[in-house]
Amino acid sequence: MSDVEIKKCKLYKKCGGCQIHNLTYDKQLLFKMKKVVKLMGKFHRVENIIGMDNPYHYRNKVQAAFGRDRNNRIISGVYQSSTHKIVPVDSCLIEDEKADEIIVTIRKLIKSFKLKPFDDKKMTGFLRHVLIKRGFLSGEIMVVLVTGEEAFKSKRSFINALLGRHPEITTIIQNINNRRTSLVLGEKSITLYGDGVIKEQLCGYTFTISPKAFYQINPVQTEVLYNKAMEFADIQKDDIVIDAYCGTGTIGIIASKYAKQVIGVELNKDAVKDARKNAKLNDIKNIDFVCADAGRYMVDIADEGLSADVVIMDPPRAGSDIKFLKSVVKLSPRKVVYISCNPETCARDILFLSKNKYKVRKIQPVDMFPHTEHVETVVLLRRKNIDDHLEFTWTDKDFGNKGSRATYPDIKAYVQDKYDIKVSTLAIAQTKAKCGIIERQNYNKPKSEKSKQPGCTKEREDAIIDAFRHFQMIP
Ligand code: SAH
Secondary structure, eight states: OTTTTOOHHHHHHHOOOOOOTOOOHHHHHHHHHHHHHHHHTTTSOOOOOOOSSOOOSSSSSEEEEEEEEEEEOOOEEEEEEESOEEESSSEEEEEEEOHHHHHHHHHHHHHHHHHHHBBTTTTTSSSEEEEEOOOOOOOOEEEEESSSSOOOTTHHHHHHHHHHHOOOOOOOEEEEEOSSSSSSSSSEEEEEEEESEEEEETTTEEEEEOOSSOOOOOOHHHHHHHHHHHHHHHHOOOEEEEEESTTTSHHHHHHHTTTEEEEEEEEEEEHHHHHHHHHTTTTOOOEEEEESOOHHHHHHHTTTTTSSEEEEEOOOTTTOOHHHHHHHHHHHHHHEEESSSSSHHHHHHHHHHHHTTTTEEEEEEEOTTTTSSOOOEEEEEEEEOOOHHHHHHOOHHOSSSSSSOOOOHHHHHHHHHHHHHOOOOHHHHHHHTTTOOOOTTTOOOOOOOOOOEEEEEOHHHHHHHHHHHHHHHHO
């Protein structure tokens, strides 16, 4: 990474968006690596962070606020960190260059069309923000004009003038935001040109991106991140996979080709609608999306006695919650792949899972946001080996359907005392299965032809069956 050309931004202190831009890219990666090691190194060795070959102009989503400077000139740019003052920006080292060009054009056009920038103190004026999303692979470009009022003077000629200068734009949307809010987008959107969305390709699939839906902002590194997540998940063809916090379904759709069934869970109903459309667009039949709180949904399916083989989770910065994590433990998937944009909350959550049946097996940081202090991490957790897992979780209540008080250690002790032989938890579980005593669904069933389960000798099996009788688990 040392041959990365160094480009410097004059605005970096004023803008505040790129907190570590003063460091060379090598040092930035080291900074992020240290951060992850500090927070997560206690769980496992941290793999080397995957950086970008070209860590500039990676953002496919660009936003600019509009206003006036002291001399009453129209400006567009970003809010100075922690203030509401606009720092004028014409080009930014991390933003898509085409998007920056379009914003400058719009600024010139509103002047010539005598449209006013919005004044958020007086709450008057027209153009408040411009949001641009660009499909790096598809080439499609969405322009969202966020206006303080719906009335749009010379709308047609404005659109034509913009398209005349940038024929590469594929859709233009007006979004009305007349509230005193720091949110960029308001409730109402009107499509002025094109179909109101753009399409983009990711890991060989096509996704629809709408103005409001979450979509990863660094498409190059997203492929790297998702490919890592798939490698870690190592999904088998009979697996049931849960894509929790699924957004518009990207991860679940990518996982669907390896799995038997995927269930995506997402709170935002618009994102769920987009996710369903995306599944259809890619002709994927083995995926369902549920609009629900991920924790609540997991509790429900765990209560119903359903199982999952792999859980992929990609929560927001705040991380997951105890309800979700407890139900992961209850569902007991073979693997949990945790994708995180916040190593602090990720470390907190994986600590819980590490104390409850799971072991961290891999930690891979990926640099999704060069020049900023943010770092993305994929963590692989694996259920501890089956014996450990059973010792830990299988309580009296879980043990059988006959109201028995016997635990695995009880049975082991009985067999040891009476027959002077040692039996493993696995052998007990296998014998239970043979005797038709209800087992957890995802335990002890070979997932593929290849996986081998050690057999249990006749002598051991008879001893275990005797113990079952002794504890009245079978007649
Ligand atoms: N996995 C997606 C989106 C990740 S962003 C992708 O990579 O594109 C995190 C997502 O979690 C957002 O879409 C947000 O709406 C959703 N979310 C936040 N809290 C949630 C909750 N309690 N239950 C389910 N989804 C939630």
